[in-house]
Amino acid sequence: MEKNGSIVPAEFPELKNETFLRAAQGEQTEYTPVWCMRQAGRYLPEFRETRAAQDFFATCRSPEMCCELTLQPLWRFPLDAAIIFSDILVVPQAITLTRHKLEGKVPLIGFSGAPWTLMSYMIEGGGSNTMAKAKAWLYRHPEASHRLLTLLTDVIVDYLVGQVAAGAQGGTEEGRGLKVAPMLQALQLFESHAGHLGPEQFAEFALPSIRSIAKRVKNKLLEDALPAVPMIIFAKDAHYALEDLAQSGYEVVGLDWTICPQDARQRTGKDITLQGNLDPCALYAPKEKIGELVKKMLEGFGSQRYIANLGHGLYPDICPEHVGAFVDAVHIHSRHLNKCS
Amino acid sequence: MEKNGSIVPAEFPELKNETFLRAAQGEQTEYTPVWCMRQAGRYLPEFRETRAAQDFFATCRSPEMCCELTLQPLWRFPLDAAIIFSDILVVPQAITLTRHKLEGKVPLIGFSGAPWTLMSYMIEGGGSNTMAKAKAWLYRHPEASHRLLTLLTDVIVDYLVGQVAAGAQGGTEEGRGLKVAPMLQALQLFESHAGHLGPEQFAEFALPSIRSIAKRVKNKLLEDALPAVPMIIFAKDAHYALEDLAQSGYEVVGLDWTICPQDARQRTGKDITLQGNLDPCALYAPKEKIGELVKKMLEGFGSQRYIANLGHGLYPDICPEHVGAFVDAVHIHSRHLNKCS
Numbered sequence: 151m152e153k154n155g156s157i158v159p160a161e162f163p164e165l166k167n168e169t170f171l172r173a174a175q176g177e178q179t180e181y182t183p184v185w186c187m188r189q190a191g192r193y194l195p196e197f198r199e200t201r202a203a204q205d206f207f208a209t210c211r212s213p214e215m216c217c218e219l220t221l222q223p224l225w226r227f228p229l230d231a232a233i234i235f236s237d238i239l240v241v242p243q244a245i246t247l248t249r250h251k252l253e254g255k256v257p258l259i260g261f262s263g264a265p266w267t268l269m270s271y272m273i274e275g276g277g278s279n280t281m282a283k284a285k286a287w288l289y290r291h292p293e294a295s296h297r298l299l300t301l302l303t304d305v306i307v308d309y310l311v312g313q314v315a316a317g318a319q320g321g322t323e324e325g326r327g328l329k330v331a332p333m334l335q336a337l338q339l340f341e342s343h344a345g346h347l348g349p350e351q352f353a354e355f356a357l358p359s360i361r362s363i364a365k366r367v368k369n370k371l372l373e374d375a376l377p378a379v380p381m382i383i384f385a386k387d388a389h390y391a392l393e394d395l396a397q398s399g400y401e402v403v404g405l406d407w408t409i410c411p412q413d414a415r416q417r418t419g420k421d422i423t424l425q426g427n428l429d430p431c432a433l434y435a436p437k438e439k440i441g442e443l444v445k446k447m448l449e450g451f452g453s454q455r456y457i458a459n460l461g462h463g464l465y466p467d468i469c470p471e472h473v474g475a476f477v478d479a480v481h482i483h484s485r486h487l488n489k490c491s
Numbered sequence: 492m493e494k495n496g497s498i499v500p501a502e503f504p505e506l507k508n509e510t511f512l513r514a515a516q517g518e519q520t521e522y523t524p525v526w527c528m529r530q531a532g533r534y535l536p537e538f539r540e541t542r543a544a545q546d547f548f549a550t551c552r553s554p555e556m557c558c559e560l561t562l563q564p565l566w567r568f569p570l571d572a573a574i575i576f577s578d579i580l581v582v583p584q585a586i587t588l589t590r591h592k593l594e595g596k597v598p599l600i601g602f603s604g605a606p607w608t609l610m611s612y613m614i615e616g617g618g619s620n621t622m623a624k625a626k627a628w629l630y631r632h633p634e635a636s637h638r639l640l641t642l643l644t645d646v647i648v649d650y651l652v653g654q655v656a657a658g659a660q661g662g663t664e665e666g667r668g669l670k671v672a673p674m675l676q677a678l679q680l681f682e683s684h685a686g687h688l689g690p691e692q693f694a695e696f697a698l699p700s701i702r703s704i705a706k707r708v709k710n711k712l713l714e715d716a717l718p719a720v721p722m723i724i725f726a727k728d729a730h731y732a733l734e735d736l737a738q739s740g741y742e743v744v745g746l747d748w749t750i751c752p753q754d755a756r757q758r759t760g761k762d763i764t765l766q767g768n769l770d771p772c773a774l775y776a777p778k779e780k781i782g783e784l785v786k787k788m789l790e791g792f793g794s795q796r797y798i799a800n801l802g803h804g805l806y807p808d809i810c811p812e813h814v815g816a817f818v819d820a821v822h823i824h825s826r827h828l829n830k831c832s
Contacts, residue, residue: 279620282806286775345686345728348748348770348802350787387686389730390749407689408731429689434627446691461689465623 163254174380182484183230188463216244257335264341265302338382345387364399407461411450427461444479504595515721523825524571529804557585598676605682606643686728705740748802752791768802785820
């Protein structure tokens with residue numbers, strides 16, 4: 151079946167809701183698609199129940215658990231994309247199962263941490279307010295840091311391509327030599343610790359890998375006759391690098407909540423889809439207030455070339471009903487905006 | 492003795508190094524003055540020794556201890572300003588003693604946390620990565636939040652004016668009805684948690700108090716026939732509000748290390764002194780590298796209308812020698828820049 155220039159293998163159900171993909175690819179949408187970072191998370195009682203008896207990595211290694219957790223928010227809210235519940239180490243089978251169980255309802259997003267973010271976790275050995283140990287490495291051992299970042303870049307490229315390829319392998323017989331439907335329909339790279347770097351260190355130690363990953367993933371998919379998937383870069387607190395991020399080879403730039411929507415549009419140009427950026431704490435507000443904030447955000451970004459999301463992951467103590475209010479408000483207000491324009 | 496339009500009372504020695512004050516007031520300086528946020532801190536072995544047996548608030552309540560800790564970095568490095576080692580609750584006597592012991596070497600800076608930062612500490616009851624509890628208050632109880640912020644604004648105005656006034660009282664006999672030398676020669680307001688707010692919440696819950704504090708402190712000093720002192724606003728991670736901060740009534744705007752110096756100059760205009768913004772982690776670098784980074788920073792800001800500093804407080808594991816290298820590099824390179832221009 152021809153779909154976005156690719157053949158959907160019999161194994162995977164046809165995609166019913168393409169709004170997210172259309173926005174990511176810069177096409178017109180009827181309404182603004184919406185999903186939430188960390189939507190498969192601790193704020194859901196069913197998530198806490200499923201996870202209760204399990205260690206984090208044990209959960210990540212169980213395809214059934216990952217699938218269950220990935221789908222939980224979709225059962226509650228009319229989200230326009232799912233994001234795999236996973237860690238960088240998760241095995242691809244998790245993903246296959248999830249894709250089947252999604253029943254083509256919405257696209258499935260794969261992801262990875264970006265090299266600097268992974269490096270900082272590796273060196274800090276856990277969380278840190280300042281990332282001072284990891285940053286000390288950049289200042290003291292720039293060459294060794296570059297080697298580590300290059301190594302991580304290689305791993306991430308393979309990991310992301312592997313996620314897409316795993317899906318295509320299901321359709322080898324009919325798909326050989328042809329573009330087949332990918333396992334995942336989009337990829338997001340999280341540079342969660344960008345804000346610890348200033349503009350110079352970001353330009354030296356983060357941006358080159360971010361660029362390289364986009365380029366190499368796309369080339370590798372092409373080489374392997376796999377379909378292209380839109381890629382999202384989310385570099386949290388990298389306000390100083392918006393222009394560079396818009397030019398770094400990704401279809402979508404994710405934004406945190408400290409960026410003014412109008413400024414973001416102006417600084418990134420018209421050829422990019424923006425994603426974000428409601429303050430996750432705004433979901434503590436009463437539902438009517440959430441509606442007002444969403445309306446303002448949509449007016450700032452415009453309803454096209456835009457994927458609504460939070461500016462950071464969902465916090466564990468957010469009331470699920472308020473997440474629903476957020477999702478509904480995006481759909482309602484964007485349809486209204488589209489009608490008016 | 493006439494000095495900056497004020498009479499220095501006999502009790503306080505005449506100020507020998509006015510470079511910091513000249514820069515803060517927008518006057519030409521021979522070199523760029525420099526001090527470090529948290530320069531009286533744990534990175535100094537003598538600080539750890541003095542503080543070892545003491546609880547933090549006990550230390551803050553002891554004028555002798557505060558004085559000792561404030562002066563320690565001055566004995567080591569040719570810094571151009573001292574900042575009182577203190578907390579918002581410290582009693583003014585601490586300050587009197589310190590001012591005497593400083594022997595007029597450099598100006599003494601008083602400070603306070605800004606209302607939103609104090610409110611967030613009050614609500615969180617400690618540190619937090621997200622300030623989610625405090626931000627939930629802003630979203631759920633905006634009116635109560637405004638009342639609390641107004642209350643804190645009142646306290647901070649009194650506290651800051653009190654610090655300046657305490658010095659003038661020493662010179663009452665000769666100074667009555669005249670402007671007398673202030674206890675503190677500058678005031679810095681720390682909005683350390685600005686980055687947790689987005690542009691809208693900052694505009695609603697932080698900026699009005701910041702503006703009000705500058706205006707009311709200045710008016711109160713004038714009313715009480717106290718001399719004006721330059722005021723510094725440091726709103727960490729408030730990249731989205733630079734233009735507003737430059738217009739908020741302060742002589743100096745402090746910057747964190749995520750702001751590019753050239754952009755800051757362009758966005759804040761020529762009528763403001765900028766302060767900052769070396770990444771504190773840059774002090775982990777070898778000394779030659781620190782020199783290079785300082786040179787670049789000075790070239791970005793220019794050597795005039797500029798006070799060199801870090802973009803955040805000194806970290807406890809920084810080698811004191813590297814702090815010395817930073818201070819020296821500012822003095823050397825700025826003198827050189829001044830010669831060349």
